[in-house]
Amino acid sequence: MILPAPRAILFILCVLIAAGGLAACDESDGSSSSSPNGSAVDGDVVVFAAASLTDAFAEIGEAFEAANPDANVTLNFGGSQELRTQLGQGARADVFASANATQMNLAVDAGVVDPASDIFAGNRLVVIVPAGNAVGLETLLDLANDGILLVLANEDVPVGEYARAFLEKASNDPAFRPDYADDVLANLVSEEPNVRQVAAKVQLGEADAGIVYSSDVTSDLTEDVETIEIPDALNEVAMYPIALTSEPENEAGARAFVAFVLSAEGQAILESYGFLPVQP
Amino acid sequence: MSVSVRTQRSPRAAVEVAVTGILVLTVVAFLGLPLVAIVERAISQTALLDAISSSDSTQALRLSLQTTTISLILILLFGTPVAYVLARARFPGRDVIDALIDLPIVLPPAVGGLGLLMAFGRQGLLGESLDDAGIEIAFTTTAVILAQTFVASPFYIRSAKAGFDSIDRDLEAVASTLGSSRFETFRRVAIPVAMPSLLAGAVMAWARALGEFGATIMFAGSFAGRTQTVPLAIYRELETGLDVPLALSTVLIVVSFGVLFVFRLLTRKAATGWGS
Numbered sequence A: 001m002i003l004p005a006p007r008a009i010l011f012i013l014c015v016l017i018a019a020g021g022l023a024a025c026d027e028s029d030g031s032s033s034s035s036p037n038g039s040a041v042d043g044d045v046v047v048f049a050a051a052s053l054t055d056a057f058a059e060i061g062e063a064f065e066a067a068n069p070d071a072n073v074t075l076n077f078g079g080s081q082e083l084r085t086q087l088g089q090g091a092r093a094d095v096f097a098s099a100n101a102t103q104m105n106l107a108v109d110a111g112v113v114d115p116a117s118d119i120f121a122g123n124r125l126v127v128i129v130p131a132g133n134a135v136g137l138e139t140l141l142d143l144a145n146d147g148i149l150l151v152l153a154n155e156d157v158p159v160g161e162y163a164r165a166f167l168e169k170a171s172n173d174p175a176f177r178p179d180y181a182d183d184v185l186a187n188l189v190s191e192e193p194n195v196r197q198v199a200a201k202v203q204l205g206e207a208d209a210g211i212v213y214s215s216d217v218t219s220d221l222t223e224d225v226e227t228i229e230i231p232d233a234l235n236e237v238a239m240y241p242i243a244l245t246s247e248p249e250n251e252a253g254a255r256a257f258v259a260f261v262l263s264a265e266g267q268a269i270l271e272s273y274g275f276l277p278v279q280p
Numbered sequence B: 001m002s003v004s005v006r007t008q009r010s011p012r013a014a015v016e017v018a019v020t021g022i023l024v025l026t027v028v029a030f031l032g033l034p035l036v037a038i039v040e041r042a043i044s045q046t047a048l049l050d051a052i053s054s055s056d057s058t059q060a061l062r063l064s065l066q067t068t069t070i071s072l073i074l075i076l077l078f079g080t081p082v083a084y085v086l087a088r089a090r091f092p093g094r095d096v097i098d099a100l101i102d103l104p105i106v107l108p109p110a111v112g113g114l115g116l117l118m119a120f121g122r123q124g125l126l127g128e129s130l131d132d133a134g135i136e137i138a139f140t141t142t143a144v145i146l147a148q149t150f151v152a153s154p155f156y157i158r159s160a161k162a163g164f165d166s167i168d169r170d171l172e173a174v175a176s177t178l179g180s181s182r183f184e185t186f187r188r189v190a191i192p193v194a195m196p197s198l199l200a201g202a203v204m205a206w207a208r209a210l211g212e213f214g215a216t217i218m219f220a221g222s223f224a225g226r227t228q229t230v231p232l233a234i235y236r237e238l239e240t241g242l243d244v245p246l247a248l249s250t251v252l253i254v255v256s257f258g259v260l261f262v263f264r265l266l267t268r269k270a271a272t273g274w275g276s
Helices: A006-030 A051-067 A080-088 A101-109 A140-144 A158-171 A180-186 A195-203 A251-262 A264-272 B002-044 B048-053 B055-088 B094-106 B109-120 B127-132 B141-165 B169-177 B182-211 B214-219 B230-237 B243-275
Strands: A043-050 A071-078 A095-097 A118-123 A125-130 A150-153 A188-192 A209-213 A225-229 A238-244
Touching (some): A051 A195, A051 A251, A071 A080, A095 A251, A125 A158, A125 A195, A158 A238, A195 A209, B002 B243, B048 B055, B109 B214, B141 B182, B169 B182, B182 B243, B214 B230, B230 B243
Parallel strands (some): A043 A071, A150 A188, A150 A209
16 A cells, blocks of 8 residues: 655645635625515525426526526425435425425425425326337236336335325226236336436336336437326326425525416426426 | 754654644544444434344345355456456556556446446347346346446455565566466465455455445346345435434444454554564
8 A cells, every 4th residue: 555645645635624615615605695686586596306307497497597697596306205305404405396295294394394385286107118118018907917127216206106006096996906016016126216217227228117207208218218108097196396495595586486487487398398287 | 963953853843743633633533523423323313223123224234245245256256367467467458457447446336337237238238148148137136246346346456466566576486496387376375475465455345345336226226135235225214214324324334344443453463474
């Protein structure tokens, strides 16, 4: 083992300490920027949003910044359960958009999110299989076939919870078998941390099937996957709530962002990405 | 004159000692605090033992033990001859291979995971051939072992190569003049003399395999008892509560520290043994 000279260590430490000091200064400068000025808002708006919102919220963020030139939207995407955990551990955010009520309620219970939330979008489940469909998955019943490699999100991820609810519903349907859910879950080979990871595993052709939201079948995905629709009677309609965090650093910006998501423009963007709008 | 020099230097020496001391303490505190914080929080929870003995935890611990053991065996088996060849043989492209072997150390594990998918995945370069041969890798424990071996083997090969490099060539020359074949010289001279380096490399590689996360979750997925090793279980369980993640982290910290510490004691003993 070769040890660097003590002087080199000293130098590296000095650089680290200096960098730390600069970062601290930077932080204290940035926090004093929230003054609503007419209708336009300014400053950073930090939004934690469910992974399924990745594409739609990226566009909503851009549209919001276009309408509020002095505002800057910072988006952090992940499984809703993961974002809720991050918020609970002290992550700073102004807005939380969850893919289900469970995670929103847990965040409210933890005291990190404002109890007043609005449903801003709906979503439906769909089964995806890799293009070419080498294993011949034609119907929902085929998901129970032996040897199918099925990937779902884990049961704490909203889409994982919805997917398991769909399987239960199907098991109680006369068109399926009572042990349908058990047989399908026996094919489960991986429990992913968010819906986009489920989609990626199917897109790569590693998995034979996955259950995602219809909004996840984006233009990037359509050439690599085929979809099997789930009938309305069995489908779970995901409801997405959005709320301010309990102590937003940029409250005016956060309120404006939520209002924008609920506005006709925001709803139109969500609809264009395959979400079900809630506002007429 | 020497006295005056000494009196001039002693205040400076005191400052040096003080500065060095502060730096050492800072580094020790910075590296140690997060680990101590985890262990402290885990112990102050009454549920620590329950959390460790929960089925989620024991499944993950068993899987990690099994996979890292197999990964280490593979690394020793294939890595030792490779390290010896790199230390001894001169051939074109040796430096390229040398750099290639070090690459996984500096690459993000996510790149490793993506690379493994592109090579061994079902749509990957070898995917069809593996499929024809009836070998399934996707979402199996095999994928976990491949990911661990990929990220951990450089740690062993580097150390082993350095060990072989430092052997006195005369020693091997003597062995061969006494009639040893190349393989016998390798087995009876090179391996014993380089043993401290081989052990050091093996310990580092095992510890790296134990901590492997990024390549595994990309390449092998996450399924309890099959591909969900301890680091993946920590990540997964963090979504439901802190008990199991804290408990599993504590086990990893204690085991890894124990292995590294015992290894240091052993090599020191070995080194002084050779010195005398």
